[in-house]
Amino acid sequence: MIVANxxxxxxxxxxxxxxxxDFHIEKGELVFxxxxxxxxxxxxxKLITGMEFPTQGMFRVLGENIxxxxxxxxxxxxRMMGPVFQEFRLLEGxxxxxxxxxxxxxxxxxxxxxxxxxxxxxxxxGLGHKLKHTVDRLSWGECQRVSIARAVARKPVxxxxxxxxxxxxxxxxxxxxxxLTSFTDTDTTVIITTHATHLIEDKxxxxxxxxxxxxxLIERRI
Amino acid sequence: xxxxIKNSGYFLRxxxxxxxxxxxxxxxxxxxxxxxxxxxxLTVSGWWMSTxxxxxxxxxxxxxxxxxxxxxxxxLDELRDTLGKIEGVNAMRLxxxxxxxxxxxxxxxxxxxxxxxxxxNPFDPYFELSFDFENRLNVVSKLxxxxxxxxxxxxxxxxxxxxNIIDFIEIIGIVVGISVTITTFIITSHIIREGIHSNREHxxxxxxxxxxxxxxxxxxxxxxxxxxxxxxxxxxLSFNVFSGSLSNAFGGTVQFLPVLDVTSMTLMLWASMTLLxxxxxxxxxxxxxxxxxxKK
Ligand SMILES: Nc1ncnc2c1ncn2[C@@H]1O[C@H](COP(=O)(O)OP(=O)(O)OP(=O)(O)O)[C@@H](O)[C@H]1O
Ligand SMILES: [Mg+2]
Numbered sequence: 001m002i003v004a005n006x007x008x009x010x011x012x013x014x015x016x017x018x019x020x021x022d023f024h025i026e027k028g029e030l031v032f033x034x035x036x037x038x039x040x041x042x043x044x045x046k047l048i049t050g051m052e053f054p055t056q057g058m059f060r061v062l063g064e065n066i067x068x069x070x071x072x073x074x075x076x077x078x079r080m081m082g083p084v085f086q087e088f089r090l091l092e093g094x095x096x097x098x099x100x101x102x103x104x105x106x107x108x109x110x111x112x113x114x115x116x117x118x119x120x121x122x123x124x125x126g127l128g129h130k131l132k133h134t135v136d137r138l139s140w141g142e143c144q145r146v147s148i149a150r151a152v153a154r155k156p157v158x159x160x161x162x163x164x165x166x167x168x169x170x171x172x173x174x175x176x177x178x179x180l181t182s183f184t185d186t187d188t189t190v191i192i193t194t195h196a197t198h199l200i201e202d203k204x205x206x207x208x209x210x211x212x213x214x215x216x217l218i219e220r221r222i
Numbered sequence: 223x224x225x226x227i228k229n230s231g232y233f234l235r236x237x238x239x240x241x242x243x244x245x246x247x248x249x250x251x252x253x254x255x256x257x258x259x260x261x262x263x264l265t266v267s268g269w270w271m272s273t274x275x276x277x278x279x280x281x282x283x284x285x286x287x288x289x290x291x292x293x294x295x296x297x298l299d300e301l302r303d304t305l306g307k308i309e310g311v312n313a314m315r316l317x318x319x320x321x322x323x324x325x326x327x328x329x330x331x332x333x334x335x336x337x338x339x340x341x342x343n344p345f346d347p348y349f350e351l352s353f354d355f356e357n358r359l360n361v362v363s364k365l366x367x368x369x370x371x372x373x374x375x376x377x378x379x380x381x382x383x384x385x386n387i388i389d390f391i392e393i394i395g396i397v398v399g400i401s402v403t404i405t406t407f408i409i410t411s412h413i414i415r416e417g418i419h420s421n422r423e424h425x426x427x428x429x430x431x432x433x434x435x436x437x438x439x440x441x442x443x444x445x446x447x448x449x450x451x452x453x454x455x456x457x458x459l460s461f462n463v464f465s466g467s468l469s470n471a472f473g474g475t476v477q478f479l480p481v482l483d484v485t486s487m488t489l490m491l492w493a494s495m496t497l498l499x500x501x502x503x504x505x506x507x508x509x510x511x512x513x514x515x516x517k518k
Contacts, residue, residue, distance in 0.1 A: 049430060078432030089427040093243045098235075102428075105229050106437045150431075 001027050001158065001189050002048060007057035009043055017043035019214045020056065025207060027157075028187040032200050035211030041193040042086055044211070045160050048191070049083055050074035062158065079107060082151030084161035088143045090135045096122060096146050097131045103150040121153035122146075124179055126172070140167040148176060152183065159183055159190045165199065173199060229437070236441040237448070244420055248449065251413040255453030256460075258406050259499060263461045263491050265402045269395035270487055276388045280355040283381060286317075287349040287365055288373040301370050305349060308364050310357035318347045348375075355385075410499070411506030414446040418510040425511075439511050446507030447500050454499030458492030 002025040009018040017040045025031055033041050046052040047059055050066050059066045062077040082103075090099050100118040109117075122128055125145035130138070135146055144167050151159060161180055165173035177192070177199060184190050194200065200208075203221070210217040241248050289301060306314055317325075322345035327334045337344075353361045362376045418425070421442070428438045465488045 051430065075429070075432055075434065078430065081432070083430060085430070089423075089430065091424055091427065093239050101232075103431050105232060106225060106433045108225075111228050 001025050001029075001062065003058075003060045005058040007047070007054045007059050009040075009047065009052060010055045016214055018047075019216075021216045023209075023216070023218055025189060025191070027189055028184050029189050030181055030184045030203075030206035031189070031191040031209065032203070032206055033191065033193040033209045033211060034195070034197050034200070037195075038213075039211040040214045041211055042162055043214075044209075044216075045083075045162050045191070045193065048158075048160055049078065049081065079154075080157045082154055082156035082159040084144075084147050084151045084159070084164050086162040086166070088147040090143055090146055090150075092136050093134060095132050095134055096127060096138070096149075099135055099146055100150045100153050104154045107154060117153045117155065118149070121149040124152075125149045125176065141169070141172060144168060145172075145176070148180070152179070155188075157188055159188055161190070161192045163193055163195065165194055165196055225437075233441055233444070237444050240417075240421065240441055240445050244417060247417065247420065251417065251449055252453055252456075255410060255413060255450060255499075256457045258409055259454045259457035259495055260461055262402050262406050263457060263488075263495055265398050266491060267461075267465060267484065267487060269391075269399060271484070272391045272395070276384075276391065279384060280388075281352070283352070283355060283358075283377070283384070285351045285353060285358075285362065285365065285377075286375040287351060287371055288346055288375070289348070289370050290372045291346065293370060297370060301368070302349070304368050305351065305365070308361060308368075310354040310361040310364075312352045312354065314352075315350045316347065317350050319343050319345050322347065355381075407502060407506075410450055410502045411509050414449065414503065414506040415510030415513060417445065417449075418442050418507065419513075439507075442511060443504060443507040446510070447503035450499040450503035450506070451496055454495045455492075458488075458495050462488045462492060 002023075004021055004023050006020055006022060007018065008016070008020045010016050033044060035041055043052065047054060047066060048061055050061070050071075053059075053066055053068050062080055064070060064073040064077050066074065091102065094102070097115075097118055100122055101114050104114040104117060107114075119128070119131070122131060125148055127142060127145055127149065130142070135143060138146065144164065148161065148164055151161065159180060164176055164180060168176060173196065180190055180192060205221050208219045208221065210219070287305060289298075293301065302314070302316070305311060320343065323337070323343050326345065327337060330336065351361075351365075358376070358381060362374055362378075365371060365374045425438055425442075465484050
């Protein structure tokens with residue numbers, strides 16, 4: 001599913017965001033990435049979504065190389081992912097429903113399926129009563145939940161969530177984590193970054209990546 | 223295609239949302255494009271009218287050919303024949319002494335009393351020729367060589383001046399026309415590009431979700447086409463209202479200029495400007511999208 005071979009990432013200004021690493025993540029695995037602010041969590045996710053290219057080594061996601069002249073293929077694999085961005089990236093001026101549906105409009109799904117999937121996942125993040133609200137008027141926590149609904153509604157094979165619980169109270173945070181992790185039952189790979197280590201300490205299985213200043217410590221619990 | 227139809231409702235809403243989210247700048251684009259297209263139409267029609275006037279004036283230019291007095295009818299016929307055969311002479315008419323007198327009376331108006339002091343008609347008959355304007359030096363020199371021709375009045379000075387004016391207007395027309403067209407193109411594409419630029423985060427988000435380019439671009443291209451096309455349409459509408467009075471005013475102030483029928487010209491201009499604007503909208507949007515497109 002994801003294979004990293006001797007991968008490193010420098011930003012153009014010389015920041016070494018990710019020190020050389022190797023790993024592989026399999027289908028249906030649950031991955032938690034933790035670490036202090038600035039340790040490189042988002043940078044790792046940006047490699048996975050093709051927002052950054054490795055400056056060293058080979059990085060493969062869903063069978064495609066993440067490299068500059070592969071943009072059509074990267075675009076194709078993005079359609080199989082459910083990304084939750086740290087800054088949400090909702091489309092202002094559109095309703096909750098429209099934002100969630102937008103993630104599916106260009107997929108091979110009939111319109112009624114798109115709408116049903118959207119309503120179902122909006123319901124699951126607890127925003128069923130705000131379907132027709134424009135996202136501009138929502139709180140941060142609500143925006144976060146809309147972006148999660150958008151990611152899961154398209155039934156992706158890979159969910160990548162950057163701080164999905166960052167703006168939520170404990171109850172909502174547990175709820176969202178449960179929702180995201182539940183997708184591993186259907187063989188979806190789920191990758192989550194979080195500061196909230198207390199929420200995942202009790203997890204019995206999964207891949208735990210601890211990051212510190214661009215370095216990774218990988219632990220697999222089975 | 224099916225994905226396109228499936229999303230047609232979405233595209234319509236999206237076009238409206240994009241417009242409403244950038245309401246102020248979209249309205250400003252609309253207004254400034256309308257003005258630009260208005261100026262372009264003004265330029266084109268100004269050029270059209272002046273060339274048309276020049277054509278008319280050229281057609282009215284005449285050469286008068288006087289002949290030695292006392293020619294017998296046979297020699298007069300022969301002269302008529304010879305003049306008619308000269309290359310560049312289009313039509314010819316014999317103006318007899320009486321008509322020449324009446325013409326002068328008309329020109330002098332209230333001063334025509336002067337003519338009464340003549341006991342005899344002081345005017346000579348002559349041939350009035352219309353001719354190929356471009357060929358006129360040739361025509362005049364040939365006329366001068368014809369037997370029995372006593373004097374050729376060709377208004378050389380006036381004609382030369384006229385020709386200079388025509389050349390001048392042609393050059394001005396081309397220069398102004400080209401620069402206004404280029405300006406229109408640059409401003410149109412810049413305005414549309416600005417609109418797309420202000421939506422670059424939106425475009426980037428769609429890309430990150432894996433949306434194909436056609437899906438992302440379509441509403442923006444339509445937006446650009448609508449803004450440009452609608453501007454040209456409004457400009458054409460106001461221009462049509464305005465042009466009638468303009469041409470009348472022109473024809474009225476400058477005595478010798480005939481009033482031109484500009485209706486069909488302005489309608490043509492309206493249609494072609496709108497089409498041009500639509501094409502510009504497509505090109506400028508494509509151009510704008512290329513500039514903001516994010517590869518990563
Ligand atoms: N585009 C960029 N150009 C240069 N440096 C960058 C860029 N993006 C991130 N960085 C730097 O790379 C390092 C890792 O950043 P990253 O965003 O991956 O951290 P993070 O672990 O996600 O932090 P946080 O928990 O605050 O979200 C930081 O030092 C950051 O300043
Ligand atoms: Mg981050």
